[in-house]
Amino acid sequence: MKKIKDLFHFFFQSTKGLILLGITSISVITAIWGMLSGPMVEWGVRDFVVNLLGMDLQSVERSGRIIMLYHVIAMIVTSIEVYMITSIVPMRRHQRANINNTITVGWITTTIFGLAFGYFGHNYFYHGLFLVGQSLIFFAGLLLAAALYPWRKHFLVENKEYAHTKNGYDIERMAFFVMAISMLISAGFGAVTGSFWSNGHETFLAEDLIRNPDKTALQKSVIGHLHIMLTLIAVAITLIVGRWMDFKGKLHKVAMPTMIVGTLVISGGVWSVVWTHMAHTFIYFGSVFVMFAALLLVIYSWGKLIKDRTTELGLENPTFGQKFIALFHDPIKFGPFWQMVFMNFTVSGVGIFMAVKLEQIFRVWPAREERITLTGHWHILSAIIATIILMYYIDIAGIKGKMRKWLGWTIIIGSDIAFGAATIFSMKRLFVSEYYQTPVVNWTMLAMDFGLGIILVLVGGILIWRLKDLFDSDGLWSKESASPELDLERTSVLTQVGRDAIKKEMEI
Amino acid sequence: MRTLQTTLFISLLFITSLFAEKPMKFVETGINPKTWALVPAGEFYFGQHQHVVDIDYDYEIMITDVTNRQYANYLNEALEKGTVYIERDTVWGHHPGDPFDAYLHEWEIPAGNYPHVPISNPGLRLDYEGGMFSPKTGYGNHPMVEVSWFGAKAYADFYGYRLPTEKEWEKAARGTTTNDYPWGNTVQRNQANFVSSHNLFEKMFGDVVKTTPVGFYNGKSYNGYQTMEGITPYGLYDMAGNVYQWTGDDHPKVHYRYMRGGSYQSYEYSLRVWPRNSAGPEHTSMSLGFRCARTPLQMEADPSDTSE
Structure with missing residues (x-):
């Protein structure tokens, strides 16, 4: 019983546990829902998953389903960022607890009922709770903004x-x-x-409306x-x-x-x-x-x-x-900033290039091709953010030595192959005429699947390691429970004014 | 330098040989592309959100896309009559221009001559020899592709037809049902030619075939490959998959022309009756064709010949 209580404490009260919970959820969702589109459809995997899980995929509801899925993943990513922010920006302990607890209930509710409504039949009870979950996340955002309020003398910069x-x-x-x-x-x-x-x-x-004036x-x-x-x-x-x-x-x-x-x-x-x-x-x-x-x-x-x-x-x-x-x-610390640079080739650069070549692209390309480029660039940006979070998490989890290098380089190389291939795929019309595109399509699709696939395998490996660790009573999780906050330098410190305010509150 | 050039030349030859097309065999589907279907006046459900829209007149629409054979015949006649001409390896013709709205980033399409068919494009399934067009071997009953909106409209105008408006197209595809696809709410892999359908026709004849003969998905068995009937309530074929189809409307402010139906390159969700694709009217593609509409009782024989 104590073990369960300790585990509960780790997952829901420690920043490190909360981040792990969020990453685990996104990974599971990505693994399952990633099997519903793209080549997985051609290979028959989608039909298998749909039948296995009893999903109810009405063709007419596809747009709505995708919107629910985007929201679910975005809410979890936002929550992970909030957990990080509440740990690295100095704030009162009760503020951190209130924000984290509220947003955790929020994203779990959003995830369960959002996916249930989108993929397992339209029950409006589910939709209502999906909205409740998002409302809680919004409320946690209000609490966060209040906690971050910067023009208060409780936390000031000491190191100039x-x-x-x-x-x-x-x-x-x-x-x-x-x-x-x-x-x-x-x-x-x-x-x-x-x-x-x-x-x-x-x-x-949104991508369906791009050409509506x-x-x-x-x-x-x-x-x-x-x-x-x-x-x-x-x-x-x-x-x-x-x-x-x-x-x-x-x-x-x-x-x-x-x-x-x-x-x-x-x-x-x-x-x-x-x-x-x-x-x-x-x-x-x-x-x-x-x-x-x-x-x-x-x-x-x-x-x-x-x-x-x-x-x-x-x-x-x-x-x-x-x-x-x-x-x-150290690829784990080099990687996030490399990804920011690489983003210019696959996201910003593509956007600027398309703006410059407006007449050669938008006028000539079919909307569906433009759509691929647009959806491609924001999916890549989202995935780049995900890899950055992942690399930071590997550092948080204290992975060192050769394993750290392997993980780091695998994420960098795997994701960049995938994002590069996606960019080539989306821009193929510029350099290969349609008649000769089949090999480009086949190879870039393969590269995307390979790149993203090895990252998913890697994430799976990390999660299995963390799962195994949970059975060890003296495992990493217990150490993280004992030291729940992120280990880094903070920009500001609690001032005497802040201490006095806390003391006053305690007296009340 | 010479070595490099030789290496590049040999590599190019090798790569080109990979794409060399195998001879295509003509496959008879039994569907006559000269046939028209009557769509009666009345309300229907338009778009994803099924808004009730009324088309208050009867019209007829081709039960298949215009085929390579039909278009080749048209080009030969049109060249003879001088309504189109060939210059720089392209068929050209006149367009009276689109009204200009001076909208932000609007491209102006003034009256002038515009490209209809790029003759040297390898995706085109027509041969042009001795001043005459003919379909490439085996492609006579495949949909005409690599034709611009100008080229599609010119064909329709030539015979006194028109390109269907988006609404006419969608009503012809869906009838008065609320179906997602022309025949129901799901699509089977042997019911239409789309990217996940594992287009067995393509595998039977080579890798760059892509299109299927018009009316291929009609419940018939071809060399042991059993197709399902993929028809609309009015008996139209290929309204989902195979090739996108130009529609006739000029959309003010943007002048994109809209394409419907999805193609062999599309995932199944693009084969639903409402998704739109669009491009400038000069755009051509291996996955883009058209069919025509007309007012009823215009029963003169279609001059195109479907026999191979």
Whole structure:
């Protein structure tokens, strides 16, 4: 009984356990639901899974099902980020507990009932609970925003290497706060539209409307919603891994205000899509700021990796070659920032290229091809975020030595093969005429399946190891229970004002 | 440098040989592409969300896509009459232009000559020799592909037909039912030509065949391959899969032309009766053809010949 209680405590009370629970859930969902599309259909796997699990897949409901699935996965990813944020940004213990508990109940409810409604028959009790779950997540977001409120003297920057105001307010905390507020408002754009469902608003997939010149305000709202939510999830993970790398110094002081400006401008731009044709201009402008902040983080982190490794080796004046080797020494820490660079080739670069080649692409390509490129680029961005979370988790789990290297390089190489192949697949029309495309299609599909497949196998391996560990009473889980929070440097510290406030509260 | 050039040349020859087409055998489906089906006036369910829409007139629509044989015959006649001409390996013809709305990023399509059929495109299933077009061996009853919207419309105009509007197309596909597919709510692999259907026809004759003869999925058995009948309530074939079909509407502000029905490249969800595909009117593809509509009682014989 005590073991069960301890395990429950680990999974639901410790940050490390909560992150593991979230990653496990996404992995299981990805493994099962990934078998319902693409080549799995051709191979007959989908039919087998559908029959085995008793799924009810009405053809007419496909759009709605996919929307439910996106929401479920997005809610879990968001929750994982929230667990990380509540651990790395200093806040009161009860605040962390309230936020984590609320969001955990929220995503579990959303997941169970969202998937049940989408894939196992339309029971509106399920749909109601799906909405309850999302409402809880939204409420947890409000609690998070309150906890992150940066203009309070309870937590101030002590180490002046971190970005701060003259009064010592933490600018990185402000960046988290602005991201959280933007996300709450952006969620509203989806929620408002959702509230009109079956009452003036009909289910649609954004990619099906790309060529409609006249979209309703509700349709624009949803299109803005899905873009900004993914963008803000990317902003959040950038801030999180920045903290993991102990981002500080001059670059931090430039990057954090830049990130705040970028987040505000992009969000404002996306929200304005409902009312103005100028939205893209704002979005491009804001993107420059966000991407510049991310670039500064990449420069800092790679410099740090080189410095840490050469110092470890005792190299006082390392050569270029030694620095180069040092950069690749730890793929788990090199990987997230490489993925941010690689993203430019498979996501941002593709977007810019398509904008430049507008007349050669949009005018000539069938909508279904344009659709593949569009859905491809946001799936790749989502998957890049997932690999970054995964690499951070491998570090959190304390995996070291050769296994760490194997895991790191497998994730980097596997995902980049898959994303590169997906990009070639989606752009194939530019360099291979249709008649000769069959080999390109076959090989890129194979590369995608291979790349993503080995990552899934790898994640499966990690999860089996963690599952086995649970049976060991003195396993890693118990150590993580004892040290539940993420081990890293925090930008601000509890001040005397904060201590006094806590003391006062305790007296009350 | 010379070695490199030789290596590249040999590699190119090798790669090209991989795609060399095997001779195709003509497969008779028993379905006559000269046949038209009557779609009576009345309401039907339009789109994914099944809005009730009324088409208040009867019309007829071809029961199959226009075939290579039909289109080759048309080209020969049209060349003779001078309604189309050949220049730079392409068939061209006149289009009176689309109304311009000055919408953001709108492409203007003014009156002028536009490409109909790219003759040198390897995906085209027509031969052009001695100033005459003819279908490639075995492809006479396959749907005409690599034809632009201008080329499809020119064919229809030439014979006094028209391209069906999107609504006409969807009503012809769905009838007055709420079905997802022309025949029901599911699709079997031997019922239509789509990406997961393991198109046995393609395997029987080579790897780049892709299309099936019009009306192939009619319940007949071909060399032991039993097909299911894939027809609409009005008796149309290939309204789901095989090749996308141009529809006639010009969509204001964008001038994309919409394509319906899915193709051999599509997953099954694109074969449902409502998903749209679109492209500029000059677009051609190996997976894109068309069929025509007309007002009833216009019973003159179709000049195209289906015999191989």
